[in-house]
Amino acid sequence: xxxxxxxxxxxxxxxxxxxxxxxxxxxxxxxxxxxxxxxxxxxxxxxxxxxxxxxxxxxxxxxxxxxxxxxxxxxxxxxxxxxxxxxxxxxxxxxxxxxxxxxxxxxxxxxxxxxxxxxxxxxxxxxxxxxxxxxxxxxxxxxxxxxxxxxxxxxxxxxxxxxxxxxxxxxxxxxxxxxxxxxxxxxxxxxxxxxxxxxxxxxxxxxxxxxxxxxxxxxxxxxxxxxxxxxxxxxxxxxxxxxxxxxxxxxxxxxxxxxxxxxxxxxxxxxxxxxxxxxxxxxxxxxxxxxxxxxx
Amino acid sequence: xxxxxxxxxxxxxxxxxxxxxxxxxxxxxxxxxxxxxxxxxxxxxxxxxxxxxxxxxxxxxxxxxxxxxxxxxxxxxxxxxxxxxxxxxxxxxxxxxxxxxxxxxxxxxxxxxxxxxxxxxxxxxxxxxxxxxxxxxxxxxxxxxxxxxxxxxxxxxxxxxxxxxxxxxxxxxxxxxxxxxxxxxxxxxxxxxxxxxxxxxxxxxxxxxxxxxxxxxxxxxxxxxxxxxxxxxxxxxxxxxxxxxxxxxxxxxxxxxxxxxxxxxxxxxxxxxxxxxxxxxxxxxxxxxxxxxxxxxxxxxxxxxxxxxxxxxxxxxxxxxxxxxxxxxxxxxxxxxxxxxxxxxxxxxxxxxxxxxxxxxxxxxxxxxxxx
Numbered sequence: 001x002x003x004x005x006x007x008x009x010x011x012x013x014x015x016x017x018x019x020x021x022x023x024x025x026x027x028x029x030x031x032x033x034x035x036x037x038x039x040x041x042x043x044x045x046x047x048x049x050x051x052x053x054x055x056x057x058x059x060x061x062x063x064x065x066x067x068x069x070x071x072x073x074x075x076x077x078x079x080x081x082x083x084x085x086x087x088x089x090x091x092x093x094x095x096x097x098x099x100x101x102x103x104x105x106x107x108x109x110x111x112x113x114x115x116x117x118x119x120x121x122x123x124x125x126x127x128x129x130x131x132x133x134x135x136x137x138x139x140x141x142x143x144x145x146x147x148x149x150x151x152x153x154x155x156x157x158x159x160x161x162x163x164x165x166x167x168x169x170x171x172x173x174x175x176x177x178x179x180x181x182x183x184x185x186x187x188x189x190x191x192x193x194x195x196x197x198x199x200x201x202x203x204x205x206x207x208x209x210x211x212x213x214x215x216x217x218x219x220x221x222x223x224x225x226x227x228x229x230x231x232x233x234x235x236x237x238x239x240x241x242x243x244x245x246x247x248x249x250x251x252x253x254x255x256x257x258x259x260x261x262x263x264x265x266x267x268x269x270x271x272x273x274x275x276x277x278x279x280x281x282x283x284x285x286x287x288x289x290x291x292x293x294x295x296x
Numbered sequence: 297x298x299x300x301x302x303x304x305x306x307x308x309x310x311x312x313x314x315x316x317x318x319x320x321x322x323x324x325x326x327x328x329x330x331x332x333x334x335x336x337x338x339x340x341x342x343x344x345x346x347x348x349x350x351x352x353x354x355x356x357x358x359x360x361x362x363x364x365x366x367x368x369x370x371x372x373x374x375x376x377x378x379x380x381x382x383x384x385x386x387x388x389x390x391x392x393x394x395x396x397x398x399x400x401x402x403x404x405x406x407x408x409x410x411x412x413x414x415x416x417x418x419x420x421x422x423x424x425x426x427x428x429x430x431x432x433x434x435x436x437x438x439x440x441x442x443x444x445x446x447x448x449x450x451x452x453x454x455x456x457x458x459x460x461x462x463x464x465x466x467x468x469x470x471x472x473x474x475x476x477x478x479x480x481x482x483x484x485x486x487x488x489x490x491x492x493x494x495x496x497x498x499x500x501x502x503x504x505x506x507x508x509x510x511x512x513x514x515x516x517x518x519x520x521x522x523x524x525x526x527x528x529x530x531x532x533x534x535x536x537x538x539x540x541x542x543x544x545x546x547x548x549x550x551x552x553x554x555x556x557x558x559x560x561x562x563x564x565x566x567x568x569x570x571x572x573x574x575x576x577x578x579x580x581x582x583x584x585x586x587x588x589x590x591x592x593x594x595x596x597x598x599x600x601x602x603x604x605x606x607x608x609x610x611x612x613x614x615x616x617x618x619x620x621x622x623x624x625x626x627x628x629x630x631x632x633x634x635x636x637x638x639x640x641x642x643x644x645x646x647x648x649x650x651x652x653x654x655x656x657x658x659x660x661x662x663x664x665x666x667x668x
Contacts, residue, residue, distance in 0.1 A: 020604075075506065098575055102399060102504035103477055106436050109404035125603055139603050139634040159549025159574055160602040162633060163654060183550060184506075185479075186401040202656060212551055215401065239554040242561040246347070248571065249557070250548040280562070281555065282655065 001203035002177040003152070003194070004092065004118075005033075010067045011135060012060050012090070013051070016203070020096075021072035022048045024137045026072070031140045033133040033247050036064045057088040069090035070126070070135040075099035078122060082108050086115045094135040103184040110189055116198040119188030121249075124180035125158050134244040136180065149174015150296060151288065152198040155192050155210035156183050156217070156241070156251065164210050164237050164281045170287025172295045174205045183251035185215065192220035195230040206233040206293045208284055212251065213240030214261040222269040233291045234275040237284050238263045244274035297503045299514060304499030305343030307476065308483075311468045313497045318384035322403035327368050330383040331361050340367045343380035345520070348417075356379075357386065361647035367469045379519050387495055393452070394418055395466060396432070397473040406434030406443070406465055406473065408466065412452045415485035415497075454488070461494050462486075477507030482658050498623075525569070525590040534577050534584060541566025542665035544593035548600035548610065554656060556599050565662035568593030580607030581613025585621055595625055597661040599654055600631045607639035615646040626664050630657035 005011075011028070015021040016038025026049050029035050035059045037052050044055040054060040057069070069079065069085040075097040083168055085093050093112070099109070100122045112119040120127055126136015131148040140146045145162050147169045155161040158180070165175060181187045191209055198204045209232075211218045218238065224230045241250050241263045267277045276291070278284045299307075305315045320343070329556035331338065342354040349355040354371065358364040364383070371378055392415035400407040411429045413421060420426060430448055434440045442463070449463040465486065482500040487595045489495060503511050521527040522538065529536030535550065543565050547553035553572045560567060569591045573584040588596050600610055611631050618627065630651045631639045642648040651657040 003642030076509070099506045101477060101480060101507040101510075103436055103507070105408070105473075106399050106401075106404050110436070113404060118606075130493075137604050142634070142636070155551075157549060158549025158603060159547075159601040159605070159633070162603065163552055163555065165631075166601075186399060186404070191404070207624055210551070212554060220402075237555075239551050239558060242558045243554060248535075249550065249554045280559065280655065 001201050002132055003197040003201050003204070004120075004127050004177060004179065005068065005133045005135055006130055007032055007034060007132050009064055009092075009133060010034050012036060012057070012064070012066045012069045013072065013120055014057070014069055014085065015072035016040055016048050016051065017046065018072055019136070024072065025049055025051065026133045027140065028134055030130070031134050033135070036066060052087060057084045057090070061088045064196065068094070068135060069281075070096040071097065073097060075101070075122065079104040079108055082119060083111060086111055086117055091115070091117040091186075093117060093119045094126045095119065096124055096136055097122040097235055099123075100184065102186060105184060105188070109186060109188050115272045117218040120179060121182045121188055124182035124186045125161070127179050129175065129177045130175050144169050145226075147174035150176055150203055150205040150293070152176050152201070152204040153178040153210065154207065155180050156212055158183075159211055160239060161210055164208070164284055167281045167285045168208060168288065169289045171289060173285065173288055173293070174268055174296070178199060190220060191217045192224045195221060195224045199230050199232060204232065206235065206288060206291065208288075209234065209236040211236055211238045212268065213238070213243050213263050214251070216260060218266040219269045222238055222273045222275060225273040225275060233293060234270070235278060235284055235287045235291070236266075236275060237281055238266055297505060297508060297514060297516065298345050299339065299501040299503070300345065300380070300382065301499050302343055303514060304501035305496060307472055308469075308496050308499055311471050311665060313465055313468050314493065316385045316387050316495055316497070317498070318382050318423050320380050320382050321368075322349065322380055324369060324372055327365060327383070331364055334383050334385050336361055336364065337386040338364055338401060339384045339386055340364055340371065341382040341384055342374070342378045343382060344378060348373065352355050387487050388490040389487050390490050390492075391488040393462070393488065394429070394484045395469060395486050396480065396482035396484070397440075397470055397478070399478045400433060401647060403433055404552055406436050406440070408432040408434055408440060408470075410448050410452065410466070415502040418484060434470070439474065440467060442467060448468070455492070458488055458494070459494050460493060460663060461492075465494050472501065476501060476509055477504045479504050500616070506518075523590075527585050528590070529571065529587050532577070532580060532583050534580065534587065535570070535572040536587060537568045537570040538591055539569060541568050542594045543661050544568045544571070544588040544591055544596040546571050546573060546588050546596055546598045548572065548578055548602050548605050550574070552599060552601055554598065556654065559655060559658040563658055563662045565658075565665055574600070574602060574605050578602060578610055579613060581610060582617040582620065585614070585623065589621060589623055593625065595664040596623065597657060598629045599630045599657055602663070603634055605633065606635050607631045607633040608635040611639035611642040615642055615648075628657050628661045628664065630654055
């Protein structure tokens with residue numbers, strides 16, 4: 001089991017003929033992802049990695065059954081591409097675009113909610129269920145990171161995810177599904193909104209959150225534990241404990257503002273509901289052991 | 297991008313929001329003229345981007361010309377290297393209000409925030425008296441509706457004519473928010489004068505960095521940066537912050553760089569600079585190292601764990617940068633990710649001793665910085 005994506009998920013790739021699109025489509029297929037078609041306006045009739053390309057989502061949907069759409073589309077065009085997918089009835093959308101304008105991201109999240117859809121990203125590597133399938137740009141062949149197992153992972157970062165996940169694997173665990181929700185201030189979907197899916201997934205025995213300073217998403221995850229929405233063990237690693245106040249540390253979302261978003265506050269909120277917070281990436285694996293999570 | 301008060305007020309004025317009379321000066325010699333135009337009492341306002349200017353003594357009310365001159369002299373000599381000072385007329389204030397528009401990431405809306413208790417630190421108010429801040433979500437498809445602004449203006453309990461005027465100011469502020477792709481527009485305090493007019497006492501405008509491609513009006517100037525290295529990094533679009541410690545960070549990935557920053561502190565080290573060359577910048581190792589070498593650090597620590605930002609490409613870039621720049625200080629590398637085995641070979645062939653564990657690399661950099 002896994003959440004969001006497995007081998008049966010029928011995936012369309014928007015922007016499939018681009019450099020990133022064609023490169024990662026190949027790797028998605030190599031991992032076992034069921035890519036059924038692609039879309040690039042003006043490229044209908046072409047094939048990428050044996051996958052048929054259409055001019056529009058409408059045409060793609062007329063010819064294929066599609067469960068999810070993966071966007072390799074530049075940030076300026078992302079709103080349009082997401083809207084096209086939503087209007088075609090797609091309920092799972094992943095966008096890796098880094099640099100989506102803030103007001104457009106607000107409209108994307110709002111539209112997703114109204115259509116009852118999940119948009120993951122932008123500014124993320126996407127979603128991967130190791131050894132099964134992925135939507136995004138993960139080097140799934142690096143086994144000391146992308147090992148299959150029973151830990152659900154959610155993250156706001158890219159490289160830090162590799163770092164922390166390598167430590168989970170080093171401790172003898174693996175990953176059920178890893179979701180990169182992205183580093184922007186307004187992600188399409190938030191940590192707490194994925195917790196019910198991990199709660200239902202029998203394979204997932206614990207969830208690791210890779211967060212950082214800024215925003216209130218880690219606090220929302222703590223709230224989900226407090227109100228009983230999520231009952232499995234949760235371990236967090238949070239970057240930016242020693243970051244200076246009022247200073248953006250890389251991700252646009254990573255800044256302490258309005259007296260909110262400090263790592264201290266997040267630790268307090270998580271500890272209050274019994275979640276554990278690792279001081280260093282390596283501690284994440286150790287805390288999972290301390291919690292008695294089986295290594296399969 | 298955060299604008300200066302004078303830039304924000306320029307925008308407000310263009311949209312029809314009243315601002316006090318003022319003159320912007322760059323030099324002490326321009327003060328006499330400015331004082332003649334504005335008159336006294338006046339307010340001397342340093343144009344810096346940091347908040348809390350009043351408490352820091354960077355905004356001062358001066359009842360006489362003599363005091364204004366003393367303050368302006370002091371501020372131009374200030375260690376902050378202040379370039380612009382606004383000499384602003386002192387307004388006869390009856391009441392101070394808080395008005396701001398931002399986005400709500402959870403609801404996926406715009407968010408109008410108004411409080412009858414302006415002038416004070418709104419963050420303190422939010423903690424101590426959250427009920428005194430009225431919040432109104434804005435559907436960004438339709439924009440702020442006049443009825444919403446009207447409702448809030450009247451809910452504050454102001455006299456009718458003032459409430460109507462406040463409604464207009466709020467609607468104009470929303471226009472600014474939209475037009476300038478804002479993360480935040482804020483007027484605090486918004487003055488209600490003794491003759492019941494409404495004037496923006498301050499102005500804050502933050503433009504979303506991801507929208508800067510269509511916001512060409514305001515460009516960053518070299519003067520906006522504390523150091524040459526910060527300016528160079530900004531021109532390249534490389535996230536960079538300079539500190540005054542020992543270890544220069546040249547890492548890839550915002551989250552990983554922040555984590556390395558924490559780990560160095562845990563190990564008792566100090567940071568000379570934060571530089572993040574991941575994402576679209578992963579092929580900029582040469583430029584990144586050039587910037588790091590402008591900072592007086594004792595060691596440069598390179599940590600990456602890239603996906604699209606391939607390890608072998610970054611290793612090649614680093615080796616090339618070392619050959620060309622011949623750094624005068626030790627370099628510690630820990631390069632992992634896509635094609636990492638290849639990366640190790642490339643680094644070793646150039647005589648480096650690549651490490652493979654972040655904590656080990658951090659400890660080595662801290663030891664080198666301490667001269668161990």
